[in-house]
Amino acid sequence: MPPAPTLLGVSLKMYFGHRQTVDWCRDVARMAAEHPAVGSGAVDLFILPSFPALVPAGQAFAGGPVRLGAQNLHWEDGGPFTGEVSGPQLREAGCSYVEVGHAERRRLFAEDDRIVAAKAAAALRNGLIPVICVGEQQRMPADEAAATCTAQLEAGVRTVTDGQQLQVVVAYEPVWAIGSSEPASVEHIRAVCSRLRTWLAGQDRFPHHRVMYGGSAGPGLLGRLGQEVGGLFLGRFAHDVGALAGIVDEAAERAG
Ligand SMILES: O=C[C@H](O)COP(=O)(O)O
Numbered sequence: 001m002p003p004a005p006t007l008l009g010v011s012l013k014m015y016f017g018h019r020q021t022v023d024w025c026r027d028v029a030r031m032a033a034e035h036p037a038v039g040s041g042a043v044d045l046f047i048l049p050s051f052p053a054l055v056p057a058g059q060a061f062a063g064g065p066v067r068l069g070a071q072n073l074h075w076e077d078g079g080p081f082t083g084e085v086s087g088p089q090l091r092e093a094g095c096s097y098v099e100v101g102h103a104e105r106r107r108l109f110a111e112d113d114r115i116v117a118a119k120a121a122a123a124l125r126n127g128l129i130p131v132i133c134v135g136e137q138q139r140m141p142a143d144e145a146a147a148t149c150t151a152q153l154e155a156g157v158r159t160v161t162d163g164q165q166l167q168v169v170v171a172y173e174p175v176w177a178i179g180s181s182e183p184a185s186v187e188h189i190r191a192v193c194s195r196l197r198t199w200l201a202g203q204d205r206f207p208h209h210r211v212m213y214g215g216s217a218g219p220g221l222l223g224r225l226g227q228e229v230g231g232l233f234l235g236r237f238a239h240d241v242g243a244l245a246g247i248v249d250e251a252a253e254r255a256g
Pocket residue numbers: 011173177178179180214215216217233234235236237
């Protein structure tokens with residue numbers, strides 16, 4: 001059986017201005033269209049720009065292999081929720097993915113496991129693939145980190161009971177490695193991702209699941225990770241489209 005496609009995601013957080021975001025998305029669309037591994041499906045690539053850029057970014061990616069997603073959504077599908085964006089709106093805007101429970105949202109916007117669970121359910125209800133972020137706060141041994149992250153994941157999907165063919169992506173992001181200069185060690189990443197995969201594999205709810213690593217991930221990491229790590233969730237080190245193209249090359253090499 002051929003290896004599963006490597007999943008690469010990029011969240012632009014709030015780093016770029018609007019024009020810069022749209023230009024960057026056009027450059028990524030061009031790079032992906034020219035890269036055989038993205039076209040062939042050996043590498044799945046999704047991009048999460050800020051809300052205002054979703055529509056022009058979707059236009060930039062239209063007809064190509066890059067999938068669009070958002071960095072957040074509200075848990076309700078509509079109503080008096082000033083300043084919020086719903087799952088149905090994201091679907092209409094062309095999103096396939098939506099990020100849920102990033103460490104920055106948990107820390108700065110008081111998102112707890114209950115909110116994460118409601119948002120994950122909203123994503124799935126609306127046909128969006130949730131990218132559920134989990135990660136330990138402090139450095140700790142890999143087995144403790146794995147137990148912490150598995151408990152977070154369990155809490156984050158506890159209201160999801162549907163037996164349909166639900167797809168979920170789990171982004172393992174140790175909080176201490178986000179915005180840092182170096183990712184976690186390869187051994188640590190592999191151990192935690194492996195435990196998360198084992199937990200997901202035991203859930204009938206999620207026949208399609210992938211586990212990726214984020215937290216100062218950049219060029220040179222993917223090739224050192226095993227198949228238990230399904231891909232990378234990138235931040236700053238994908239701002240340079242050339243660097244992102246290099247990571248796509250590494251993903252293509254992994255596919256053989
Ligand atoms: O969403 C992406 C992650 O939080 C990683 O960000 P970073 O690579 O800039 O540390």
